[in-house]
Amino acid sequence: xxxxxxxxxxxxxxxxxxxxxxxxxxxxxxxxxxxxxxxxxxxxxxxxxxxxxxxxxxxxxxxxxxxxxxxxxxxxxxxxxxxxxxxxxxxxxxxxxxxxxxxxxxxxxxxxxxxxxxxxxxxxxxxxxxxxxxxxxxxxxxxxxxxxxxxxxxxxxxxxxxxxxxxxxxxxxxxxxxxxxxxxxxxxxxxxxxxxxxxxxxxxxxxxxxxxxxxxxxxxxxxxxxxxxxxxxxxxxxxxx
Amino acid sequence: xxxxxxxxxxxxxxxxxxxxxxxxxxxxxxxxxxxxxxxxxxxxxxxxxxxxxxxxxxxxxxxxxxxxxxxxxxxxxxxxxxxxxxxxxxxxxxxxxxxxxxxxxxxxxxxxxxxxxxxxxxxxxxxxxxxxxxxxxxxxxxxxxxxxxxxxxxxxxxxxxxxxxxxxxxxxxxxxxxxxxxxxxxxxxxxxxxxxxxxxxxxxxxxxxxxxxxxxxxxxxxxxxxxxxxxxxxxxxxxxxxxxxxxxxxxxxxxxxxxxxxxxxxxxxxxxxxxxxxxxxxxxxxxxxxxxxxxxxxxxxxxxxxxxxxxxxxxxxxxxxxxxxxxxxxxxxxxxxxxxxxxxxxxxxxxxxxxxxxxxxxxxxxxxxxxxxxxxxxxxxxxxxxxxxxxxxxxxxxxxxxxxxxxxxxxxx
Numbered sequence: 001x002x003x004x005x006x007x008x009x010x011x012x013x014x015x016x017x018x019x020x021x022x023x024x025x026x027x028x029x030x031x032x033x034x035x036x037x038x039x040x041x042x043x044x045x046x047x048x049x050x051x052x053x054x055x056x057x058x059x060x061x062x063x064x065x066x067x068x069x070x071x072x073x074x075x076x077x078x079x080x081x082x083x084x085x086x087x088x089x090x091x092x093x094x095x096x097x098x099x100x101x102x103x104x105x106x107x108x109x110x111x112x113x114x115x116x117x118x119x120x121x122x123x124x125x126x127x128x129x130x131x132x133x134x135x136x137x138x139x140x141x142x143x144x145x146x147x148x149x150x151x152x153x154x155x156x157x158x159x160x161x162x163x164x165x166x167x168x169x170x171x172x173x174x175x176x177x178x179x180x181x182x183x184x185x186x187x188x189x190x191x192x193x194x195x196x197x198x199x200x201x202x203x204x205x206x207x208x209x210x211x212x213x214x215x216x217x218x219x220x221x222x223x224x225x226x227x228x229x230x231x232x233x234x235x236x237x238x239x240x241x
Numbered sequence: 242x243x244x245x246x247x248x249x250x251x252x253x254x255x256x257x258x259x260x261x262x263x264x265x266x267x268x269x270x271x272x273x274x275x276x277x278x279x280x281x282x283x284x285x286x287x288x289x290x291x292x293x294x295x296x297x298x299x300x301x302x303x304x305x306x307x308x309x310x311x312x313x314x315x316x317x318x319x320x321x322x323x324x325x326x327x328x329x330x331x332x333x334x335x336x337x338x339x340x341x342x343x344x345x346x347x348x349x350x351x352x353x354x355x356x357x358x359x360x361x362x363x364x365x366x367x368x369x370x371x372x373x374x375x376x377x378x379x380x381x382x383x384x385x386x387x388x389x390x391x392x393x394x395x396x397x398x399x400x401x402x403x404x405x406x407x408x409x410x411x412x413x414x415x416x417x418x419x420x421x422x423x424x425x426x427x428x429x430x431x432x433x434x435x436x437x438x439x440x441x442x443x444x445x446x447x448x449x450x451x452x453x454x455x456x457x458x459x460x461x462x463x464x465x466x467x468x469x470x471x472x473x474x475x476x477x478x479x480x481x482x483x484x485x486x487x488x489x490x491x492x493x494x495x496x497x498x499x500x501x502x503x504x505x506x507x508x509x510x511x512x513x514x515x516x517x518x519x520x521x522x523x524x525x526x527x528x529x530x531x532x533x534x535x536x537x538x539x540x541x542x543x544x545x546x547x548x549x550x551x552x553x554x555x556x557x558x559x560x561x562x563x564x565x566x567x568x569x570x571x572x573x574x575x576x577x578x579x580x581x582x583x584x585x586x587x588x589x590x591x592x593x594x595x596x597x598x599x600x601x602x603x604x605x606x607x608x609x610x611x612x613x614x615x616x617x618x619x620x621x622x623x624x625x626x627x628x629x630x631x632x633x634x635x636x637x638x639x640x641x642x643x644x645x646x647x648x649x650x651x652x653x654x
């Protein structure tokens with residue numbers, strides 16, 4: 001069951017989006033629990049109270065708190081990078097600041113079913129149909145972590161740190177051995193770092209910025225591997241025909 | 242031994258010039274590369290053997306033409322065109338033979354006359370070069386074409402001077418001849434340099450012309466769009482009155498139809514892309530409009546920020562060339578289709594152009610081989626590959642039976 005929040009000040013648009021999703025559960029091969037909000041403030045308040053969603057379908061132009069504000073709250077204050085944001089708008093142009101909240105897609109109104117289905121399917125590719133888990137042994141304790149929580153793994157001599165959104169787990173191990181246990185969206189970019197491509201905020205030729213705003217250098221040895229993996233991940237998500 | 246060696250080497254030179262001639266007038270399909278190699282080898286061995294065995298000029302000529310036809314069978318074109326080309330090459334070869342004999346006779350002993358065939362090869366290659374420049378440039382005798390021909394003439398001049406040097410006794414003449422050779426070499430370097438500059442200028446001019454045309458096209462789109470907007474504003478009261486009437490009668494479906502009709506009238510079918518980034522919009526809309534003129538179905542998915550700096554990644558050069566190639570290839574396909582995707586994500590620009598194509602395409606080590614006409618526009622796929630690599634990006638080229646696909650990523654930060 002995937003949780004979806006629709007937020008648009010137009011009642012009819014919300015209804016239309018909800019209908020498209022509910023009428024296409026067979027095509028999407030998933031079931032959905034949908035909440036509808038008519039203001040950005042109502043959605044932000046709901047998140048503040050602990051609600052969590054897999055998808056946000058947000059109108060960009062809302063009365064007070066806009067779709068960008070909701071996206072920024074989700075990413076910057078709620079530190080939620082798992083929820084996939086799909087923006088809907090009557091406009092076809094998008095400012096750079098919209099891209100800073102890492103949206104999954106933009107859909108032009110009126111929402112066409114095929115565009116929304118394609119966007120949700122792309123979201124499934126990123127968040128995964130089944131949750132991936134990573135297991136490690138810290139002291140005498142076996143710890144299982146959901147891979148979506150992991151930002152990166154770093155190593156200092158024999159000590160490995162798993163850096164998650166809100167905690168860091170330390171244990172003894174070898175980074176190269178851990179890489180084999182991780183899903184394909186984890187890639188080594190330095191002798192001491194393995195990053196989660198889904199937790200990437202920004203990348204350049206020599207460094208990456210993770211969702212927690214930490215900057216990690218890409219060593220020359222791993223530059224090509226990193227680029228190839230970024231490229232193949234984009235192709236997998238966007239170009240699978 | 243020397244006789245056989247010279248003859249075989251010259252025959253290889255001759256078959257090379259024959260293939261060049263055939264390539265100028267017929268279409269070469271890369272799939273038939275091996276066939277051409279095999280037929281050319283047969284030509285080299287068979288013409289030499291028949292000549293040695295029979296020594297009858299008429300039979301030599303007929304065998305020569307028949308074997309050339311065999312090579313021409315690996316090219317695409319009508320049989321008449323192939324036959325005429327082969328006869329033309331054979332006549333030209335015979336003329337060059339005679340010319341070579343006249344030129345070489347004063348310098349050769351009777352036993353060494355077979356050396357004259359080297360001149361035949363040389364003359365044929367020069368004529369092919371000259372014809373090739375004219376044919377390939379669509380018979381436009383431009384500055385680059387002239388320089389190319391002049392450049393091809395330098396080795397010939399150097400060879401003639403060297404030949405004269407060997408025939409001279411006086412040391413001072415040899416010295417003067419050597420100075421001439423050095424002069425020619427220096428001239429060729431400077432000519433090559435100006436050739437490269439000219440080529441660069443021409444490419445820039447072509448690009449600017451396309452950009453101006455794209456801007457003009459975008460202005461036209463904006464004018465049409467403004468006029469439609471004015472008309473809509475003018476008729477708005479009438480439309481609202483109509484919709485209100487239908488709604489009061491409870492004809493919901495008709496209301497929807499009416500609104501849909503208004504929407505489609507207002508939507509500009511020519512303005513497919515509207516990212517807000519003016520340079521990109523104008524170029525892509527212009528090219529996609531040209532695709533539509535070729536009856537190509539275009540599916541576009543472009544999500545880039547309006548304030549992206551496209552000049553820093555030479556995006557328009559890359560996209561322009563890729564789209565031109567795609568239009569050129571899709572126009573020749575039975576089902577004409579282009580799917581164009583461009584996305585900005587996490588500081589990286591990703592793009593994908595997928596198009597149908599006609600004929601055969603083979604990809605080896607990232608290089609595309611096909612008919613000459615494919616990939617003939619713009620600065621070409623190879624240069625796009627170089628541009629993307631310069632910016633630490635990646636590019637993938639692949640072809641399925643139905644589609645030709647180029648995928649690229651360019652880091653922008």
